[in-house]
Amino acid sequence: MEATIEVRALRKTYGPTVAVDDLSFTVAPGQVTGFVGPNGAGKSTTMRMIMGLDRPDGGSALIGGKPYRSLRAPLCRIGAMLDASAVHPARRARDHLRWLAQANGLPARRVDEVIDLAGLASAAGRRAGGFSLGMRQRLGIAAALLGDPPVLMFDEPVNGLDPEGITWIRALLRSLAAEGRAVLMSSHLMSELEGGADHLVVIGRGRLIADTAVGELLKAASGDRVELRTAQRQDAMAVLARAGATVSASGPDEVTVAGLTAERVIAALNGAGVGFTGISEHRATLEEAYMELTRDAVEFQGVAGREAR
Numbered sequence: 346m347e348a349t350i351e352v353r354a355l356r357k358t359y360g361p362t363v364a365v366d367d368l369s370f371t372v373a374p375g376q377v378t379g380f381v382g383p384n385g386a387g388k389s390t391t392m393r394m395i396m397g398l399d400r401p402d403g404g405s406a407l408i409g410g411k412p413y414r415s416l417r418a419p420l421c422r423i424g425a426m427l428d429a430s431a432v433h434p435a436r437r438a439r440d441h442l443r444w445l446a447q448a449n450g451l452p453a454r455r456v457d458e459v460i461d462l463a464g465l466a467s468a469a470g471r472r473a474g475g476f477s478l479g480m481r482q483r484l485g486i487a488a489a490l491l492g493d494p495p496v497l498m499f500d501e502p503v504n505g506l507d508p509e510g511i512t513w514i515r516a517l518l519r520s521l522a523a524e525g526r527a528v529l530m531s532s533h534l535m536s537e538l539e540g541g542a543d544h545l546v547v548i549g550r551g552r553l554i555a556d557t558a559v560g561e562l563l564k565a566a567s568g569d570r571v572e573l574r575t576a577q578r579q580d581a582m583a584v585l586a587r588a589g590a591t592v593s594a595s596g597p598d599e600v601t602v603a604g605l606t607a608e609r610v611i612a613a614l615n616g617a618g619v620g621f622t623g624i625s626e627h628r629a630t631l632e633e634a635y636m637e638l639t640r641d642a643v644e645f646q647g648v649a650g651r652e653a654r
């Protein structure tokens with residue numbers, strides 16, 4: 346079976362609220378795709394529709410080419426954690442996983458394998474009700490891995506975790522993707538995806554804002570700005586403006602240059618005999634790139650929120 350999720354023209358409304366609006370994207374095998382958007386953007390609704398838990402008003406969501414409801418042995422096709430608290434509190438972690446395995450015709454030995462994979466060994470005999478958020482996330486991940494599925498989907502898996510937990514989940518998802526699986530993880534915080542996702546699907550107000558490789562997004566957001574450090578600020582600004590750049594003073598000895606590559610800045614300054622002590626290309630963080638992309642969506646929500654009050 347192909348390891349993909351294909352979302353095509355998906356739409357969902359709740360009364361007057363358009364939660365998901367003509368949304369299309371593909372989650373490809375072999376990489377971690379981050380599914381990002383501000384609170385209320387429609388991420389959970391989209392994931393519920395992928396899992397057949399909500400009926401779309403339009404469009405489709407396919408797992409390896411098939412809708413969830415037509416999958417035979419679904420746990421072996423897609424593993425998902427949509428709500429880490431969805432375990433009976435009185436149930437012990439190992440019993441919960443055994444019950445899931447049995448109900449889905451999976452061998453009991455797989456339970457111990459996923460307990461190890463999810464780092465749950467020391468807590469497997471404890472009741473889920475006493476679990477910390479981090480342990481509940483691990484139990485949810487263990488359940489998602491039970492059927493060894495080619496497609497994995499996690500809704501906010503690092504939400505509320507400590508840095509160690511975040512690092513652990515990031516590494517686990519990366520290794521699952523490296524095995525050729527398609528991995529989709531949602532987050533409303535871009536910082537949670539820094540270093541963790543290869544590809545990003547960004548949504549706002551239920552609509553697609555960007556569907557891009559992380560590297561390309563960073564390149565686009567970084568622009569062609571160059572930061573220059575020089576004791577001859579005025580001379581440098583005049584020379585670079587003549588060379589066609591847009592320049593602005595960003596500190597007593599610093600100039601921000603737009604419209605010229607670092608190589609051309611160096612050539613222009615050398616040609617005019619203007620010295621400098623430092624030059625660097627501006628590199629946007631993922632957070633900066635995201636803020637730029639979602640500014641409109643957040644503003645709209647702010648206005649809508651004020652109007653509702």
Ligand SMILES: Nc1ncnc2c1ncn2[C@@H]1O[C@H](COP(=O)(O)OP(=O)(O)OP(=O)(O)O)[C@@H](O)[C@H]1O
Nearest residue numbers: 359362364382383384385386387388389390391533
């Ligand atoms: N069952 C429901 N009934 C009514 N409205 C809903 C329902 N589920 C979601 N919505 C609305 O649909 C929109 C999208 O919600 P959704 O939970 O999918 O967003 P999200 O991106 O997952 O947000 P968050 O990051 O806060 O989890 C919101 O306006 C939400 O209030």
